[in-house]
Amino acid sequence: MSVAIGDPRVLLPAQITKDAVIYVRALITHPMATGLARDADGHPIKPHFINDVVIRYGEADVAHFTWTSGISKDPYIAFPLRATREAPLTITWKDNEGGVFHQTVDVRFSA
Amino acid sequence: MRSGALALAGATLGARMLGASPIATGPGDDDVPDAVKALLKARFGARTIRNAHVSLDLPEVAPDAREVPIFIETDLPMEERQYVKTLHLIVDHNPDIYLAGFHYTPAMGAASIDTRIKLRRSTHVRAIAEMNSGELFGVTKFVYTTLNGCV
Numbered sequence: 001m002s003v004a005i006g007d008p009r010v011l012l013p014a015q016i017t018k019d020a021v022i023y024v025r026a027l028i029t030h031p032m033a034t035g036l037a038r039d040a041d042g043h044p045i046k047p048h049f050i051n052d053v054v055i056r057y058g059e060a061d062v063a064h065f066t067w068t069s070g071i072s073k074d075p076y077i078a079f080p081l082r083a084t085r086e087a088p089l090t091i092t093w094k095d096n097e098g099g100v101f102h103q104t105v106d107v108r109f110s111a
Numbered sequence: 112m113r114s115g116a117l118a119l120a121g122a123t124l125g126a127r128m129l130g131a132s133p134i135a136t137g138p139g140d141d142d143v144p145d146a147v148k149a150l151l152k153a154r155f156g157a158r159t160i161r162n163a164h165v166s167l168d169l170p171e172v173a174p175d176a177r178e179v180p181i182f183i184e185t186d187l188p189m190e191e192r193q194y195v196k197t198l199h200l201i202v203d204h205n206p207d208i209y210l211a212g213f214h215y216t217p218a219m220g221a222a223s224i225d226t227r228i229k230l231r232r233s234t235h236v237r238a239i240a241e242m243n244s245g246e247l248f249g250v251t252k253f254v255y256t257t258l259n260g261c262v
Binding site for chain 1 (some may be wrong): 206237
């Protein structure tokens, strides 16, 4: 059975003012399988999880997260970011089987 | 006999107040598993983890161990000179004790993370903030759960 993977979503607040700390929310569809569970036929399900997340704002990597399979299925994160300039924000998720998913949103100040 | 026991209790209390125990980060947290001790020693050496500045928002009882909401927050500065380098998340009784590391830079403006984790059973959960200077601040909470969420 194949599981839908990917579909990254990144949500910024509707109103952003310069130099304010905003909270960025991100969600991705991923099984985050530990390798400990078995399927209905008793066969082990192999481990498949996101182990690296990189957050890039403009030209700089502002954060990176190292994960294990202990993060829940369809990982959700919310993290702070100081909106110092109008620039693209890219989040990249990488899994242990070489899958790479990314999503870019533009940080724009409200008038 | 009694004075001996009292002296021992005094010594233990003194050691805790001085922060001589590098591991215990909360009340009722005396039975740190050996694997966790080894992990903390490997990552932080003999550095003391002070019980301050980090708050861990976690349910006391988790109805679904596959998705336990967790919110780690700090009131530590995020400036070029002094900032939180990493938030470490450690779960004593999970297959992977070191659940995640969140590495930050001063550009983030604050150090916090909101996510959802799996728990294998009732366990202590530890959040440790590591400063760029190497200082460590931590907090520990106990979560009750029933079913194994590590699937």
